[in-house]
Amino acid sequence: MHDSSLEMTLSGIRLNNPILSASGPFGYGLEYLPLMNKGDLGALVVTGTTFEPRPGNPPPRIHETPAGMLNAVGLENCGVEQFAKEILPKLAEYNLPIIVNIAGKTIDEYIKIVEYLEKVPNIAGYELNISCPNVEQGGMAFGTDPDIAYTLTERVKQISTKPVIVKLSPNVTDITVIAQAAEAAGADCISLVNTFLAMAIDIEKQRPVLGNVVGGLSGPAIRPIALRMVWQAASAVDIPIIGMGGIDSWESALEFILAGATAVAVGTAFFTNPGIAQEIKQGLQAYMEKNMIDSLEKLVGAALPQKTVGGCIGTDD
Amino acid sequence: MTLPIIHLCEVLINREVKPGFYELRLHAPMLAKSAAPGQFAMLQCAAGKSTDPLLRRPLSFSNVCKKTGSIVFLYQVKGKGTHLLSRISEGDYLDVMGPLGTGFKLPKPGTPIAVIGCGIGVAPLIYMADYGRKHGHDVYAFIAARSKDSLLGADTLTASCACVYTATDDGSHGVKGNITDLLDEAAGTLALCKTTYICGPWKAMAVSAEKCLGLGLACQVSLESIMACGIGACLGCTCKTTRHIHYTRVCTEGPVFQAEEVLFDA
Numbered sequence: 027m028h029d030s031s032l033e034m035t036l037s038g039i040r041l042n043n044p045i046l047s048a049s050g051p052f053g054y055g056l057e058y059l060p061l062m063n064k065g066d067l068g069a070l071v072v073t074g075t076t077f078e079p080r081p082g083n084p085p086p087r088i089h090e091t092p093a094g095m096l097n098a099v100g101l102e103n104c105g106v107e108q109f110a111k112e113i114l115p116k117l118a119e120y121n122l123p124i125i126v127n128i129a130g131k132t133i134d135e136y137i138k139i140v141e142y143l144e145k146v147p148n149i150a151g152y153e154l155n156i157s158c159p160n161v162e163q164g165g166m167a168f169g170t171d172p173d174i175a176y177t178l179t180e181r182v183k184q185i186s187t188k189p190v191i192v193k194l195s196p197n198v199t200d201i202t203v204i205a206q207a208a209e210a211a212g213a214d215c216i217s218l219v220n221t222f223l224a225m226a227i228d229i230e231k232q233r234p235v236l237g238n239v240v241g242g243l244s245g246p247a248i249r250p251i252a253l254r255m256v257w258q259a260a261s262a263v264d265i266p267i268i269g270m271g272g273i274d275s276w277e278s279a280l281e282f283i284l285a286g287a288t289a290v291a292v293g294t295a296f297f298t299n300p301g302i303a304q305e306i307k308q309g310l311q312a313y314m315e316k317n318m319i320d321s322l323e324k325l326v327g328a329a330l331p332q333k334t335v336g337g338c339i340g341t342d343d
Numbered sequence: 344m345t346l347p348i349i350h351l352c353e354v355l356i357n358r359e360v361k362p363g364f365y366e367l368r369l370h371a372p373m374l375a376k377s378a379a380p381g382q383f384a385m386l387q388c389a390a391g392k393s394t395d396p397l398l399r400r401p402l403s404f405s406n407v408c409k410k411t412g413s414i415v416f417l418y419q420v421k422g423k424g425t426h427l428l429s430r431i432s433e434g435d436y437l438d439v440m441g442p443l444g445t446g447f448k449l450p451k452p453g454t455p456i457a458v459i460g461c462g463i464g465v466a467p468l469i470y471m472a473d474y475g476r477k478h479g480h481d482v483y484a485f486i487a488a489r490s491k492d493s494l495l496g497a498d499t500l501t502a503s504c505a506c507v508y509t510a511t512d513d514g515s516h517g518v519k520g521n522i523t524d525l526l527d528e529a530a531g532t533l534a535l536c537k538t539t540y541i542c543g544p545w546k547a548m549a550v551s552a553e554k555c556l557g558l559g560l561a562c563q564v565s566l567e568s569i570m571a572c573g574i575g576a577c578l579g580c581t582c583k584t585t586r587h588i589h590y591t592r593v594c595t596e597g598p599v600f601q602a603e604e605v606l607f608d609a
Contacts, residue, residue, distance in 0.1 A: 081589035088579035
């Protein structure tokens with residue numbers, strides 16, 4: 027019997043498995059976690075949290091597209107204080123590392139949120155959302171300018187006692203520039219990709235479908251592009267990567283791992299299949315057992331040309 | 344592992360009852376046990392794993408038979424998802440997530456109630472009418488559609504209702520006119536019903552609710568919305584109500600609301 031463990035450490039955060047919830051679709055986890063088995067999810071990444079509560083965008087907020095969907099929820103959230111006081115205690119029973127996705131309009135707002143959360147127990151790390159396409163200020167604008175991304179990451183790192191993950195926008199010409207800026211500023215990890223800026227038009231009304239005009243495209247439709255960007259980022263930086271973008275099976279999760287992701291995040295796929303995390307976990311385990319791989323880490327980046335064959339299929343040792 | 348809210352259900356019937364409108368009957372004993380009127384389920388429209396259409400479709404329960412363990416949905420073919428659903432054969436299995444949402448509430452025993460529906464909005468009211476009758480209420484139905492070809496539930500509702508009033512835009516069935524005309528026409532009967540249940544297109548629902556509230560009747564409306572998750576996580580289906588300063592989730596706090604809570608013009 028081969029012991030194929032999915033346990034791992036991601037920038038100092040101990041994970042039972044490499045499957046995370048992508049910030050956004052999973053909300054605060056209070057809807058999906060009760061439906062799942064303990065241990066199905068490696069860590070919970072909660073929805074984008076701002077300092078003050080945010081109402082979000084006017085409806086319609088979502089629209090289905092071929093093999094994907096647009097969303098323009100607009101970071102509706104209850105604000106950091108209510109999150110810490112009311113929601114965080116409810117998450118304790120799930121005994122999961124909790125990573126808070128942080129979204130600010132200004133660098134100072136990011137700092138204020140981190141300062142607040144530094145005094146709150148039971149938070150494993152922060153994910154800086156510099157990639158939300160659905161807000162007027164901050165969001166994606168931070169993620170498309172390497173200088174701002176650098177400054178923001180550096181300032182958060184100065185006050186954070188916890189791992190800082192920087193979530194990158196795919197809406198850039200060269201993902202490696204931003205990835206390297208985050209790394210140079212001291213980011214512990216990067217996650218990518220957030221959604222692609224996109225839109226749809228109602229041909230009867232001859233107007234954009236979404237209340238916000240544009241939204242973020244997610245789902246299997248973006249997967250090959252997301253995978254390419256993870257591959258490129260993995261070739262450009264040495265810090266761990268959380269890969270995401272249309273993952274809806276263990277096979278697609280494994281593609282991201284082979285492209286260089288240490289962990290993966292699942293978002294849109296939960297809508298169709300709330301049991302997806304367990305399916306990925308079991309699929310990865312079965313793959314590792316079949317191929318006699320005892321540690322998932324041996325698969326991370328195995329498809330990259332410069333990596334040596336840690337767990338290459340077809341070898342016996 | 345099967346999640347407690349996911350049910351793999353055998354398709355017993357999937358047939359066109361009016362042009363473009365289908366009845367889907369599933370063998371779903373677990374769902375039938377717990378599905379309340381006004382609640383809904385999220386259906387995977389294609390057999391097997393499909394990425395296109397990506398999302399499940401929300402459909403409200405149109406009837407439930409606890410004895411035989413079957414549930415019925417009525418749906419209109421509108422897009423890709425419902426088109427694929429209409430192609431599913433009897434004997435196939437469908438992945439159904441539910442029951443979801445907050446349904447209709449019954450009033451005090453013994454009081455007459457009214458169900459008011461337009462087009463496919465009649466779907467949840469058929470179950471509500473049956474449920475109301477079984478709980479000792481006299482039920483009156485007011486249903487409207489474009490023509491007799493899209494008028495749903497006229498026959499089914501006669502079994503549970505003391506009277507079924509109908510209207511069609513072209514006059515091919517019942518009163519010639521829309522739901523407002525029908526409610527005016529039968530205002531006397533409507534006024535007897537202390538509680539009303541409304542479902543239909545947004546505007547029709549807004550004017551019907553206004554009329555009922557104007558008569559001093561309690562009024563519950565079942566809202567329709569595009570949904571992604573159906574369980575309150577994605578915040579994709581929100582609407583404006585008096586419950587919150589900002590937005591309210593249709594999928595969990597609704598789809599049924601007290602009419603006076605809903606800000607129809609927002």
